[in-house]
Amino acid sequence: MPAYATNMRLKFPILALTLEIITIILFSVFVVYDDGEKHDGHGDHGNSNSSHKEAKDPMTLYPMFQDVHVMIFIGFGFLMTFLKRYGFSSVGLNLLLAAFALQWGLLMQGLWHLDADGKIRVDVFKMINADFSTATVLISFGAVLGKTSPVQLLIMTILEITIFGINEHLVANVLGANDVGASMIIHAFGAYFGLAVARVLYRPALRDHENNGSVYHSDLFAMIGTVFLWMFWPSFNSAIANPGADQLMAVTNTYFSLAACVLSAYAISSLVEHKGKLDMVHIQNATLAGGVAVGTCADMNIGPFGAMLIGFVAGIISTLGFKFLSPILASHLGIQDTCGVHNLHGMPGILGGIAGIVAVAMEVLHMKKNYDNNFASFPVRPLRSAAMQACALASSLGFALVGGAITGLIMKLPFWGQPPDQNCFDDSIYWEVPEEEEAEESLAHGEHSTNKAEA
């Protein structure tokens, strides 16, 4: 690839400005304020979340929205700063992609739920959902981190959010499946979408890349992301739950699942590492798997200990995945997963989907015991619900893999400014990097900085 191809001077500004202008035009046509009155459209039928519209104070969900917002911008952004020379891109491109994704997500989700007058009314609930759609892109970003240009990433954002909107509509409105914490439609979807893209963009020369690693302080920056994600995950999983007891249940389950997950992730990290040492990669990521895995059944009556069991297992699976599975995926399947999203979002997301199927199916037992009003339909309804949950998981994986593969092919076109191999995982190809620091590092590395092919 000719070196000048990575010059973003024209292609990036043109794409970014064009996208934003198109978005503003679409907003002027479709998006209005929520005035608190009813404008029920056909799009809301079957939407289990529509009860939120009844809430009187439109700001009730705002603190939870801000928790989710912190997860998106600080959590995801800093989690990816672990790479030694890619911090600007991690937190900076995270901000760029998320800022565009939340606008695009609001449109792509809103178009499926237009009000009777053809408008999308923005309220805090819709902002939370826009942040959710953003999360899928940031998860996929983790899989291709360091190997893609800002232009490629903006293209991925447009396509992924659009496909997410379709799958989300299918799962929530057509299948009527439960996925309150979005184990399937965000985490599994985002992970496998990103892995499919990463597979298409596979580059053998990136194996054991010298910049694909951390330094001491970059690992500490990443912990800022980890801890904010960990703390606010109960808000993520409960933000769109029904207010009151259901929301509290979602908070409680996520809180305990995460706590149990920390213990198992630390234990397994020590068990599999040299001399029983802890590995920062595991700590930064696997401690969060409990939040992912408990997502689908966060608002189901699985009991606090049930949530802890899910988190406990998720921490084990995730840590083992980082240690043993990721190297195999990279060497045998050509899937280079920079942040290990398969271990944090992929497998725990599937685990969450399966837990949801089981939890819904087990309602059979509860119903039998309780002789409730729906006894007439016993056991058809819960089994049908369990089947719908399974369809939702399959749909999410299918859309992710096919959509990701197509998106990867488009991203592979040669004129999007993808970085050459030797400049991967390095901010300096797309960012002005302070010179002093480069001098300091080359000194520290006992060498002169020679691997710049930007000129």
Next chain:
Amino acid sequence: MPAYATNMRLKFPILALTLEIITIILFSVFVVYDDGEKHDGHGDHGNSNSSHKEAKDPMTLYPMFQDVHVMIFIGFGFLMTFLKRYGFSSVGLNLLLAAFALQWGLLMQGLWHLDADGKIRVDVFKMINADFSTATVLISFGAVLGKTSPVQLLIMTILEITIFGINEHLVANVLGANDVGASMIIHAFGAYFGLAVARVLYRPALRDHENNGSVYHSDLFAMIGTVFLWMFWPSFNSAIANPGADQLMAVTNTYFSLAACVLSAYAISSLVEHKGKLDMVHIQNATLAGGVAVGTCADMNIGPFGAMLIGFVAGIISTLGFKFLSPILASHLGIQDTCGVHNLHGMPGILGGIAGIVAVAMEVLHMKKNYDNNFASFPVRPLRSAAMQACALASSLGFALVGGAITGLIMKLPFWGQPPDQNCFDDSIYWEVPEEEEAEESLAHGEHSTNKAEA
């Protein structure tokens, strides 16, 4: 200037302790708890915010207060840590100034709104306003960052907050202008106040100072500030809006303005930089200009796309200002603006003021269309309101420039311990700095640390 003048041992402790003791005495005279009962004083007439007193739960605004609090202490504090050797001062003096400013601000604002019994009743609303007055000082701090002593900064804090209190009273209570997100009374005021101070303190030797730059990790610390400011700006602009739909509108407008601003700031940064690279200075600052510029009309019915247009333009103006205007101000006008507050708060603040004038004037059209109850006065009221908005902008700029110039002259007196030129932008003149780090840096710089003139 004799070197010993920078020894803070006596002057700083005496000033800080004296100020705090005076403040405590004033608090014992004027400040009491809010007991939830009415004590309406004459000061509240014409205060559009007094309706907040009706809220039953005194803690309703508390989550928003904490968002603003995070912006003040983490946002401003870490945003300024971008300098390679001035991180202790940035986040540390930010804490010192803000802690004093919120006490002083509560008094200076409260004295204009005393209750009938001559007391200031502290509630969350007043705490938010105290944080707001603090913001003006921290904006001005950005203009003189690295070139002033803690004693000088405390003096600036006292004077600036006092003048802010006068202007705020004039704008809100006498002119009755709207400035819910404070584009004019905080951002433009703080920026031009700081620029006036910086002009008076101009020192030619600081041009191209070797410490006036970043290193890799200092830029990452600064991004913590940027992202927290970006996320919580909707709270800043909506905190004192009328509860309910107005507050939601302020959140919505700010959220979309900021999102659009990110895209335009990134695009222009790439467009104007060498080889299309992104510049961290632009990303850290210009991405926030949308929050500033939408402030005044955040709670006005400008439409989500109107808010996005404002943010889009603000991102462009701010980035261009950093690239082209700041160097001119420094070289031709003698205004050394360390953090570029003119580009982040100054110009976007004026843009916000103008947008407010236009938005208020355009009510004429709305009224005409709607034949509302005020038709009798059409079009006198909206035009009069627009004129009041213009007066508010002029008042804010006038108080800032004159007040800043006078404050600068007082700060220029030779006994406040201003750092000598060669020690500017360097923590070690006012802070104990770990020695290992200095050794590491001198190694990295390939030189011995010789530029210390503190002895």
Next chain:
Amino acid sequence: MPAYATNMRLKFPILALTLEIITIILFSVFVVYDDGEKHDGHGDHGNSNSSHKEAKDPMTLYPMFQDVHVMIFIGFGFLMTFLKRYGFSSVGLNLLLAAFALQWGLLMQGLWHLDADGKIRVDVFKMINADFSTATVLISFGAVLGKTSPVQLLIMTILEITIFGINEHLVANVLGANDVGASMIIHAFGAYFGLAVARVLYRPALRDHENNGSVYHSDLFAMIGTVFLWMFWPSFNSAIANPGADQLMAVTNTYFSLAACVLSAYAISSLVEHKGKLDMVHIQNATLAGGVAVGTCADMNIGPFGAMLIGFVAGIISTLGFKFLSPILASHLGIQDTCGVHNLHGMPGILGGIAGIVAVAMEVLHMKKNYDNNFASFPVRPLRSAAMQACALASSLGFALVGGAITGLIMKLPFWGQPPDQNCFDDSIYWEVPEEEEAEESLAHGEHSTNKAEA
């Protein structure tokens, strides 16, 4: 001690997994969701906080819970990252200990307040209390930071939380003392518990350890912790106050106490340091002493200026403690207090307890003036209350010192993998540390890294 003893490969995973499995089993027996209905048990008698159960929306306290959560995981975690080579352990072990402590704390506190059906119903209020019990462990962790293995710390967690539960029950339910912000039962308790442990684990060779210090960027990471603790401390002190005016009063008092404390801490730091420079150790810690000291009487009518006086004095005491008392404790009493918890939590905690005694006793004067309904019992009730406050302080100190000493003896058993002297304050004994960084540091230190005795 044989070097292999620090290999955590078996002992740490076995302990962590066993503890988590036991916890999950206990949760399956005792812990259920809060369904919003009443299940009053005998444990609630005399609990002044039980009025919280009346709140209709179970999520009302959630934003405050998240503030406290941020203090526990970001605040404590990053505050301890000031050490140059111990950041992974500080924030990483903080996460591990806190994740286990909140589960164990919920059980240990809940067992004293079982509902009639023998269950613990988890609500946000109980989660806040679980975070509170966690805080005691993290305070003690600060005293032994860098000198203990993860296994030792887990053991300390189990024992300290159990003892905390007993003392908390005694203070709140038997003595009926007020300690809304927990100056006594968390801060003084946690500090003196940790100091007792540190005394038992005393190692003369650790004096002036080369790794027991900071580098420039580690001090900046620590400021993240400081500032988040500082900002959210009003939530900590008011979270379990009675809703409404009492809660606002607790917020107000803490807010002003902290603000005044910053001024006095900065002033005294400059006064006692070489050439009037500020010391990061003081700024990171003593600025928070106002939050500790105002804890007990945060919801008492001490007046905003009373709160400021408490904070003002706390800032002075704490800074002087760091400067003069800590070296004496280390050299003469064998108490090596890595983070100086005696100065941040110990002395200010006692100050808070004493302030509480005084504030309660001074109700005598108020009652006399007000001729309120309780006049019949005047002045018996307030004096009795003051005595109960004094008993609460004595109980907290007693349990802490005795419990800490016993815990220290157990932790001193030779098979828990305590690090050898030369590997203290160094992540690399328990963590995989990136190699580049070590190379960089050894270069910077002008030496080769030779102090590894792990092999």
